[in-house]
Amino acid sequence: MVTSGANRTGGLIWHWRAWRARSRWAQTREAIARWLAGVSPVSEHLLLIGPSAGWMMPADFLSRFSRIDAIDIDPIAPILFGWRHGASLRSAGTRWQFHREDALAGLGHVLERWPQASIFFDNVLGQQIYRFTDLPGLERRLARLSSELSGRDWGSVHDWMSGPARPSALVPAAIWQPVEMTVEPRGYRLDGRALSVDDCAQTLLARLGATGDWQDHLVSQVFAPGTRVTMIPWAFRPQKWHWLQAGWVDGSA
Ligand SMILES: C[S@@+](CC[C@H](N)C(=O)[O-])C[C@H]1O[C@@H](n2cnc3c(N)ncnc32)[C@H](O)[C@@H]1O
Numbered sequence: 001m002v003t004s005g006a007n008r009t010g011g012l013i014w015h016w017r018a019w020r021a022r023s024r025w026a027q028t029r030e031a032i033a034r035w036l037a038g039v040s041p042v043s044e045h046l047l048l049i050g051p052s053a054g055w056m057m058p059a060d061f062l063s064r065f066s067r068i069d070a071i072d073i074d075p076i077a078p079i080l081f082g083w084r085h086g087a088s089l090r091s092a093g094t095r096w097q098f099h100r101e102d103a104l105a106g107l108g109h110v111l112e113r114w115p116q117a118s119i120f121f122d123n124v125l126g127q128q129i130y131r132f133t134d135l136p137g138l139e140r141r142l143a144r145l146s147s148e149l150s151g152r153d154w155g156s157v158h159d160w161m162s163g164p165a166r167p168s169a170l171v172p173a174a175i176w177q178p179v180e181m182t183v184e185p186r187g188y189r190l191d192g193r194a195l196s197v198d199d200c201a202q203t204l205l206a207r208l209g210a211t212g213d214w215q216d217h218l219v220s221q222v223f224a225p226g227t228r229v230t231m232i233p234w235a236f237r238p239q240k241w242h243w244l245q246a247g248w249v250d251g252s253a
């Protein structure tokens with residue numbers, strides 16, 4: 001599969017944006033932290049894919065591991081990750097090491113190299129639309145992930161959809177409520193109802209007062225049917241919102 005070249009999912013622009021938006025992103029960061037606090041990785045060794053500087057990552061979660069191997073194509077990520085998380089990781093006794101490589105292109109090799117580690121895709125899978133030109137091929141690639149990861153303990157938070165929204169007209173507290181759903185063969189179960197992916201998207205977009213066209217991040221087949229997912233809203237820019245999808249798969253189940 002062909003990538004578009006430059007890293008349009010990370011790098012300096014991402015770091016600048018994340019630093020400037022840190023207060024607007026706080027509620028989403030806290031929702032991710034609450035979700036991560038409820039997952040139970042089986043290993044003390046974490047394979048963290050696409051962490052960048054860990055702008056959205058709670059130190060509490062990282063400190064649960066004795067060792068972290070982080071994989072990111074961004075050469076600046078290790079320095080900024082150390083700056084943001086180094087002190088708490090050192091005080092927890094967590095060792096960490098960065099590897100600059102494409103974790104999706106080399107996933108087979110990555111899985112073989114660390115066969116026992118729990119794996120977390122940290123807002124990276126939904127970002128691949130910015131790297132690949134063959135989008136149908138990318139969607140098929142992402143749909144194969146759950147079988148490639150079969151037997152492994154793994155999770156992901158990723159962009160599900162993004163686009164323009166003006167939710168200020170709605171009740172703010174309701175907007176920030178994460179939405180719990182279960183993946184079904186052709187959509188999701190939401191509030192006891194089986195919905196197609198499109199109907200589910202319409203329900204979630206209505207919650208945010210979505211306007212205009214929304215981008216599908218091609219991740220709707222990343223998790224296999226039966227996986228519980230938590231949908232988390234993210235005010236990426238004041239009038240450009242994302243729905244993030246977070247899920248964890250217990251490889252021993
Ligand atoms: C949206 S940023 C992730 C942000 C990060 N989770 C945080 O909290 O700051 C996506 C990251 O994934 C990295 N990335 C994208 N595709 C990758 C790949 N195939 N392999 C490894 N890293 C990748 C980018 O360099 C970038 O740092």
